[in-house]
Amino acid sequence: MSKTQWKEIPVVPTSQEFLDIVLSRTQRRLPTQIRAGFKISRIRAFYTRKVKYTSETFTERLSKTIAAFPRLQDIHPFHRDLLNTLYDADHFRIALGQLNTAKSLIEAVSRDYVRLLKYGQSLFQCKQLKRAALGRMATICKRLKDPLVYLEQVRQHLGRLPSIDPNTRTLVICGYPNVGKSSFLKSISRADVDVQPYAFTTKSLFVGHFDYKMLRFQAIDTPGILDHPLEEMNTIEHQSICAIAHLRAAVMYFMDLSEQCGYSVSAQISLFHSIKPLFANKLVFIVINKIDLAKPEDLDPATQEQLQGMLKSGEVELLQLSCTTTEGVMNVRNAACDRLLAARNAEKLKAGTNSSGEPTGRLGDLLRRIHVAQPLGGVTRETSIPEAVKSKKKYDPNDPERPILERDLEAEEGGAGVYNFNMRKNYLLENPDWKEDRIPEVFNGKNVYDFIDPDIEAKLAALEAEEEKLEAEGYYESDDDLEDAEEAEIRYKAELIREKRQLIRNEAKMRKSLKNRAVIPRSAKAVKLSQMESHLGNLGYDASNVAARARSQSRGRSTMRTDGDAMELDDPKAALQRAKSRARSQSTNRRTDGVTDEVARTKSEKLAKLSQRKMNRMARQGEADRHQTGSLTKHLVTGKRSFQANRR
Numbered sequence: 001m002s003k004t005q006w007k008e009i010p011v012v013p014t015s016q017e018f019l020d021i022v023l024s025r026t027q028r029r030l031p032t033q034i035r036a037g038f039k040i041s042r043i044r045a046f047y048t049r050k051v052k053y054t055s056e057t058f059t060e061r062l063s064k065t066i067a068a069f070p071r072l073q074d075i076h077p078f079h080r081d082l083l084n085t086l087y088d089a090d091h092f093r094i095a096l097g098q099l100n101t102a103k104s105l106i107e108a109v110s111r112d113y114v115r116l117l118k119y120g121q122s123l124f125q126c127k128q129l130k131r132a133a134l135g136r137m138a139t140i141c142k143r144l145k146d147p148l149v150y151l152e153q154v155r156q157h158l159g160r161l162p163s164i165d166p167n168t169r170t171l172v173i174c175g176y177p178n179v180g181k182s183s184f185l186k187s188i189s190r191a192d193v194d195v196q197p198y199a200f201t202t203k204s205l206f207v208g209h210f211d212y213k214m215l216r217f218q219a220i221d222t223p224g225i226l227d228h229p230l231e232e233m234n235t236i237e238h239q240s241i242c243a244i245a246h247l248r249a250a251v252m253y254f255m256d257l258s259e260q261c262g263y264s265v266s267a268q269i270s271l272f273h274s275i276k277p278l279f280a281n282k283l284v285f286i287v288i289n290k291i292d293l294a295k296p297e298d299l300d301p302a303t304q305e306q307l308q309g310m311l312k313s314g315e316v317e318l319l320q321l322s323c324t325t326t327e328g329v330m331n332v333r334n335a336a337c338d339r340l341l342a343a344r345n346a347e348k349l350k351a352g353t354n355s356s357g358e359p360t361g362r363l364g365d366l367l368r369r370i371h372v373a374q375p376l377g378g379v380t381r382e383t384s385i386p387e388a389v390k391s392k393k394k395y396d397p398n399d400p401e402r403p404i405l406e407r408d409l410e411a412e413e414g415g416a417g418v419y420n421f422n423m424r425k426n427y428l429l430e431n432p433d434w435k436e437d438r439i440p441e442v443f444n445g446k447n448v449y450d451f452i453d454p455d456i457e458a459k460l461a462a463l464e465a466e467e468e469k470l471e472a473e474g475y476y477e478s479d480d481d482l483e484d485a486e487e488a489e490i491r492y493k494a495e496l497i498r499e500k501r502q503l504i505r506n507e508a509k510m511r512k513s514l515k516n517r518a519v520i521p522r523s524a525k526a527v528k529l530s531q532m533e534s535h536l537g538n539l540g541y542d543a544s545n546v547a548a549r550a551r552s553q554s555r556g557r558s559t560m561r562t563d564g565d566a567m568e569l570d571d572p573k574a575a576l577q578r579a580k581s582r583a584r585s586q587s588t589n590r591r592t593d594g595v596t597d598e599v600a601r602t603k604s605e606k607l608a609k610l611s612q613r614k615m616n617r618m619a620r621q622g623e624a625d626r627h628q629t630g631s632l633t634k635h636l637v638t639g640k641r642s643f644q645a646n647r648r
């Protein structure tokens with residue numbers, strides 16, 4: 001992860017804000033649009049969606065926060081160590097871990113309640129379940145109070161950390177406090193660092209950039225370090241140690257021989273020896289600052305001796321400068337940069353080779369796999385030139401033996417415009433005599449090549465032979481016996497199958513129509529008078545006159561009825577009346593009335609539906625139909641209309 005991303009970590013809300021964000025988003029996306037009258041499945045689906053959406057929002061926000069922070073195992077050791085120094089890696093990991101745990105807890109809550117919601121019986125129950133689910137999620141969220149506050153602080157601090165690229169060309173400026181480290185950075189770059197005449201002015205790492213030989217360098221100003229064991233150092237000093245230890249850089253150890261800084265030269269020398277282990281495999285410079293006040297030559301011999309001891313202890317160079325007079329500043333910078341560039345280049349050249357200079361690693365692998373052709377054990381091969389190539393002569397127009405070209409022919413036959421070259425000359429045919437044969441391309445308006453079939457003769461012969469054979473066998477004479485017994489049997493069976501299928505189909509239809517029929521309740525079924533009598537008799541009633549009474553009642557028939565039927569025939573009106581009354585009195589099921597069989601019934605029903613169709617289509621306007629009530633205001637519909645007059 002690059003440093004720039006750390007500046008873009010989104011704000012970590014407090015737990016209360018977090019809750020507000022999630023809940024208001026849920027409410028906005030899924031406003032409660034549910035009534036008690038709705039189908040229960042709809043109510044359940046709505047609340048399930050709500051619970052799920054809330055948990056998803058929580059999870060999404062938490063994951064985003066977790067992902068935004070750097071993962072300690074993925075970043076450069078320098079950054080990892082720095083984060084550890086500044087924020088305590090364990091604390092950091094635990095805070096992110098708590099967020100992660102909360103995420104899975106919320107998911108579990110959502111899963112549980114979604115399962116419960118499937119059994120919700122009413123709107124109230126479903127709503128209570130949703131409330132419980134959201135409440136539990138909120139409780140989990142509230143428990144994240146401390147980690148969220150901590151992470152927000154880390155975020156703010158991370159954003160303010162200098163962008164240090166651990167892999168680029170780097171100068172690390174270190175030394176005792178108040179020796180002029182920040183002054184140096186200020187004079188070589190445009191970094192705005194604080195310079196004060198007291199110790200520990202600089203309390204964190206500062207970075208400045210400058211260009212040298214068209215290359216960009218970064219110089220890192222570190223807080224001052226005191227000479228005491230690592231365990232006793234504070235966070236400020238630890239940052240310096242971290243930079244010195246982890247950055248592949250040129251280390252510039254600053255010293256103030258004038259002791260204006262408030263620390264003795266011997267203390268500064270002893271600090272150098274204490275932190276020397278960190279300088280392994282690095283370029284180290286001892287930079288004597290403030291030479292306007294004191295130079296190494298001014299020191300007493302014993303201290304000079306110690307200084308020389310420092311230089312001898314490794315490949316260490318002594319540089320001198322004064323930030324106040326800017327004497328030697330550029331020299332020091334350039335010397336350090338030159339040495340750093342040389343060292344980096346040497347390292348790059350060395351990379352990928354072992355101690356004897358052979359390539360190792362991926363490059364070595366590659367070279368070993370490439371096959372390079374080697375000459376066979378001392379055998380030399382003669383070059384071979386084909387005869388045809390050897391006897392080839394260069395074309396010479398003056399040579400009488402030269403091959404004859406089309407150009408020569410043209411000249412012989414009358415020159416350009418007169419001579420027509422023969423395209424058929426080079427045809428490759430079975431018989432060279434055919435070259436000049438004339439074949440019509442189009443004959444009778446048809447392309448001849450469409451009709452060319454090389455085997456046509458053979459095919460015709462075969463057909464004719466077959467025809468003759470059939471004729472000889474008398475094939476064309478008898479055409480009655482074509483159907484033999486076997487075929488007749490197949491036909492018979494097919495007929496049976498067809499019949500059977502029809503039967504099955506009819507049966508199915510019948511069953512279907514029966515199933516759709518309204519069931520007549522037993523009480524509505526017609527009961528014969530005699531049955532009624534016996535039934536009442538069983539119950540202990542006197543049923544003797546039931547029949548008589550029933551028969552005595554009018555059934556809508558004409559009272560004028562006499563025995564003779566002649567009158568019915570005479571009076572069609574009365575006959576109609578009687579037929580109607582009969583129909584009414586005898587009918588039990590109007591659907592089956594006057595219908596002889598199943599087929600007739602289906603037909604009549606179809607007809608009924610058909611006759612209804614038009615009526616349905618032309619049905620009256622309902623309240624859902626587009627319709628304009630009342631009349632418009634007069635001025636809106638009459639008279640000349642000006643522009644936009646009826647756009648009200």
Ligand SMILES: Nc1nc2c(ncn2[C@@H]2O[C@H](COP(=O)(O)OP(=O)(O)OP(=O)(O)O)[C@@H](O)[C@H]2O)c(=O)[nH]1
Nearest residue numbers: 178179180181182183197200201202224322323324
């Ligand atoms: N005479 C003289 N004074 C200098 C020189 N360089 C820096 N100073 C003074 O030394 C004091 C400390 O300078 P800083 O650059 O703040 O020192 P520092 O090493 O960054 O100090 P800390 O940040 O506290 O570790 C300031 O008062 C500077 O003016 C120099 O070359 N000559």
Ligand SMILES: [Mg+2]
Nearest residue numbers: 181182201202
């Ligand atoms: Mg400083």
